[in-house]
Amino acid sequence: MKIGALAKATGTKVETVRYYEKIGLLPLAARTTANYRDYGSDHLARLSFIRRARDLGFTLKALSELLTLSDDREQSCEAVDDIASRHLAKIDQKIDDLTTLRLELDRVISACQHGTVGDCKIIETLAPRPLS
Amino acid sequence: MKIGALAKATGTKVETVRYYEKIGLLPLAARTTANYRDYGSDHLARLSFIRRARDLGFTLKALSELLTLSDDREQSCEAVDDIASRHLAKIDQKIDDLTTLRLELDRVISACQHGTVGDCKIIETLAPRPLS
DNA sequence: CTTGACCCTATAGTTACTACAGGGTGCATA
DNA sequence: TATGCACCCTGTAGTAACTATAGGGTCAAG
Structure with missing residues (x-):
């Protein structure tokens, strides 16, 4: 899906999605031949996580730590x-x-x-x- | 008095005092021959006002409005x-x-x-x- | 004279976005 | 086919309120 759809699906602004990618919070997206970002379910899940944590007031730094922790389920x-x-x-x-x-x-x-x-x-x- | 003394007297950082002058919240200070800022009681009063309002959470914008209002006692x-x-x-x-x-x-x-x-x-x- | 505290300006960084400029793409409609 | 509009892109700068740093000058005490 395109960035607009991802943004809408997660209640995030398009610019904010790009910002999160820029600062490394979101992995780089695949691109279409038109150079449009193309997102899959992994990105949707990750951005949803980010959105929820932001809504709960976590700073991006804390959020980043949470994401790292959540990637290792045995942690x-x-x-x-x-x-x-x-x-x-x-x-x-x-x-x-x-x-x-x-x-x-x-x-x-x-x-x-x-x-x-x-x-x-x-x-x-x-x-x-x-x-x- | 010098900027350090003014800052200390009002519980403000030196850099913040300079910042307030830069953005126009504090009037330009007189200068010594060494180009040091030289403050009088007017500046002390004004910065005290600013400090108190900031401590009460007023934005600089609102604070600026309050200062303008406070300058006209018949208002x-x-x-x-x-x-x-x-x-x-x-x-x-x-x-x-x-x-x-x-x-x-x-x-x-x-x-x-x-x-x-x-x-x-x-x-x-x-x-x-x-x-x- | 040396040293350390203080002063100066200019610039950039902090946090988390947000806005804008300028240009490209895709699709529906006339 | 042409047009219009929504959407996409990158790069840059702005928002609010400071705060930090670089590089250099001043002053007073030892």
Whole structure:
């Protein structure tokens, strides 16, 4: 199948597919006489894997490691679990950070009196306190 | 004060200070005879504002808008509130997305039996389902 | 004078795409 | 056959917000 079909089948953009091939995440595709990329089921499987992992927020680096691991079916699952768990911890951290941030922002916005900038609580919070 | 002192005073990197000047977020600094940047309290105030807004997750674009607004103290606070509220909504969305993602990832990791890759639930979840 | 911290500009790299320019291919329709 | 449109190709550059590096200058203390 052509690149457009592969892209559509996996919910990926054509340009992104080419990008993944360029960075080595996807193996080079066979070509037609017109130099069009021609993909088979192996590529479909691999790109699907990539798409799912990206959707779960794995970085391309982590994803690449997962792919390498998944190619050796006798490999211990520990390494996979390690990557996934570290990723989960990062997401936890991000949620924590964002939640803290959200609280602060909400506090600032709630204090806004909707007057002028001169007495705006939001601006006031951002501006440095006058030296006393 | 020199760039290093300004950077330290605001918890910003020297390179980032130069970057902000380059993109126009910080006004051009006065220079010493040695061509070193020389900063006064105006720059300190402005960079502090930038740092705080960045810490609250505002994009440079939104931040730039806030700075423009804050320069006109008679301006209505509505625009400021608008920017901040839209930012808050984005953070809310991000938290939602990450929370959903976390749930899915946790589910997958919990299903891991710690065997081999061949029967790894994590890999299995990422791999496309066999055609049936 | 030497040394080390700091300063400068210019350029490129990071991450993961995304957009665009310019040109080729294939198929359906008039 | 000609045309039009969707799709394909490579190469390059842009996005956001920094960050790192190369190569060179300045300043102050020893």
